[in-house]
Amino acid sequence: MKRFIDFFKHIQVPKTFARLNFVEMFGLDRYKTSAVIVVSIAIFLASNTILSLISLRLDLSKGKAYTLSDSTKKMVKEIDKAVSLTLYSSKNLPPRLQPLKREVLDILREYERSSGKVTLSIIEFNPDEDVDITTEAQDLGITAVPIREQAQSEVSLTEIYFGLAIVYGDVKNVLPQSLDVENLEYNVTSAIYQMTRESLPKVAIMGIPDSINPQQDTLGIFKQVAGRLFDIQVITTPQFATEEEQVDEEPFVIEPDVKTLLVIDSPNTEFTPQELAEIDRFAKTGNVIFMLNGVPLDDNLTTGDPEAGLIELVKKYGISVEKNLILSGRSEFVNLGGGGFSLLVPYPLWIWTSDFVPESSMFTGVGRVTFPWASEVKPQERNGYKVQELISSGKESWEQKDSFVLDPQQIPEPAQSDLKVFPVAVESTKKDAGKIMAIGSSRFILSNYLSRDSQNVEFILNVLGDYASDGALSGISSRAVNLYPLPELPESIQEFYKYANIIVLPGIFSLYGMWRLWKRNQTRG
Structure with missing residues (x-):
């Protein structure tokens, strides 16, 4: 204790700092006080003006959530003609929306700084007084958004305008309301990408029947989001073909302009030898994403035998899909309630994880992903393919094999010796061949199984940005600041x-x- 007290006794401020006199140091004592003050104010104003023209923002968030992605910057730099961004903002924005306005302006100014071909204009107007501007905005498709405001005991409804018009030559695209800051980069970049391309990269899907009704489409959310950047087409195989489509019995062929193929192992799908051979032929030059299970489950949660053809096919690429189901302490909640009440319980068979391979653009903007009824996907290098683990379950994971308990209230607790890490997504590459990815859940991007807190669709969009557009769209996703869980200790x-x-x-x-x-x-x- 005496040494500790002596330490504090000897702490002293150096005399050099105590004797500092900045007036004498810079020779300001020769001038009058009023002159020094005037010059100081002038320097302050000049420096503020200069610095306002320079971007000095420092983004320390994980995944650079507040910075335009490298793909966006590269894309706008390669634009061959001018792109104008015009933000229509009414002056009656409520005070609580002013911070959002500043964030939107920061994002749009980043586009302008990234390319000399992009110009930003801001039109602020009063909807009641500036009738011509209001009409101009409405003609573009920018409509009024009703905002509810509550002050003490009064509730009022204010109509505001806050939309963005994007013009590229003779082509126009409009975001009617731009208050969605989290998805603004994705919306603006996808709009510019569509306008500046003659055609979008084609992505084909096999294994899920196409649906005319969007509300019944199991891939509806994925199609809606991915359709802004890619030409999404569902391949109708003979199994799902109508009588009219089955009249023409031509051999099944994947079109040569398809950039990436998604193969989903639906419980109701059986791939014919011809289809498997065509997928294998395509994989020699094209990119394929497999979503498959070692233990398939139907809609009644009845387990069945895996799709043997697909399981054997991916083995050729050094990927082994195990006949098991992975469980984890990091799991999503399911509702077991009914009759007007909710009972949320954790469901160990719907695992979520944030254990990703580091430093990969595939996980830009991705905090976590969810695997409903996942199976282990093991890398086994063969035939010249190099296989890398991309996503793993947490350390508190275990497996079920042979017999399966799916009821969350009857799943037994694991022994400590059963806990380990399982790979659930891998990528296989080979020189002069396409890239192969295997995800150990066939429901990974189906609409009914997407978690509000996970970014499954964002992850697949990043993968498609790499696979289907040769990296041109990789990493363009939500600007949301995701919650990254603490590491397991x-x-x-x-x-x-x-x-x-x-x-x-x-x-x-x-x-x-x-x-x-x-x-x-x-x-x-």
């Missing part, structure tokens, strides 16, 4: 941090108080 370390937080800070204040008391007693003595 042993219980002993968790206890250490817990008690350190409880003891350390109060301990520092206690020691400081003791030192102050000792100092005071020394002075009186």
Whole structure:
């Protein structure tokens, strides 16, 4: 304790700093005080004006959530003609929307800074007084958005305009309302990409029948989002063909202009030898994403045998799909309630994970992904393919094999020795061949199984950006700041941090108080 007190006794401010006089240092004592003040104000105003023209923003968020992606910057730099961005903003924006307006302007100014071909104009107007501008905005498709405001006991409804017009030559695209800051980069970039391309990269889907009714389409959400950047087409195989389509019995062929093929192992799908051979032929030069299970489940949660043809096919690319189901302590919640009440319980068979391969653009803007009824996907290098694990389950995961318990209330707790990490998504590459990805869940992007807190669709969009557009669209996704879970720590370390937080800070204040008391007693003595 004496050494600790002596340490504080000898802490002194250096005399050099105590004697600093900036007036004498810079020779300002030769001038009148009024002149010094005027010059200081002039320097302050000039420096602020200069710095306002320079971007000095520093984005320290994980995944650079507040910075345009490299793909967006590269795309706008390669634009051959001018693109004009015009933001129509009414002056009656409520105070609570002003921060959103600043964020939107920051994003749009990044586009302008990234390319000399992009210009930004801001038109602020009063909807009631500036009738011509209001009409101009409405003619473009920018409509009024009703905003509810509550002040004390009064509730009012204010109609505001906050939309973006994008013009490229004779082509126009409009975002009627641009308050969705999280998806603004994706919306603007996809609009510019569509306008500046004669055709979009084609992505084909096999294994899921196409649906005319969007509300019944199991891929509806994915198609809606991905359709802005890619030409999404569902391949109708003979199994799902109508009588009219089955009249023509030509051999099944994947069109040569398809950039990436998604193969989904639906429980109701059986791939014919001809279809498997065509997928294999395509994989020699094209990119394929397989979503498949080692243990298929139908809509009644009845387990069945895996699609043997697909399982054997991916083995050729060094990928082994195990006949098991992965469970985890990091799981989504399911509702077991009914009759007007909800009962949310964790469902270990719907695992979520954020254990990704580091430094990959595939995970830009992706905080976590969810795997409903996942199977282990093992890398086994063969035939010249190099296989890399992309996504793994957490350390608190275990497996079910042979017999399966799917009821969340009857799933037994695992033994400590059963817990381990399982790979659930891998990528296989080979020189002069297409890229192959295998995801251990056939429901990975189906609309009914998308979690509100996970970014499955964003992840697949990033993959397609790499596979289907040769990296031109890789990493363009939501600007949302995702919640990244803390790493898993042993219980002993968790206890250490817990008690350190409880003891350390109060301990520092206690020691400081003791030192102050000792100092005071020394002075009186």
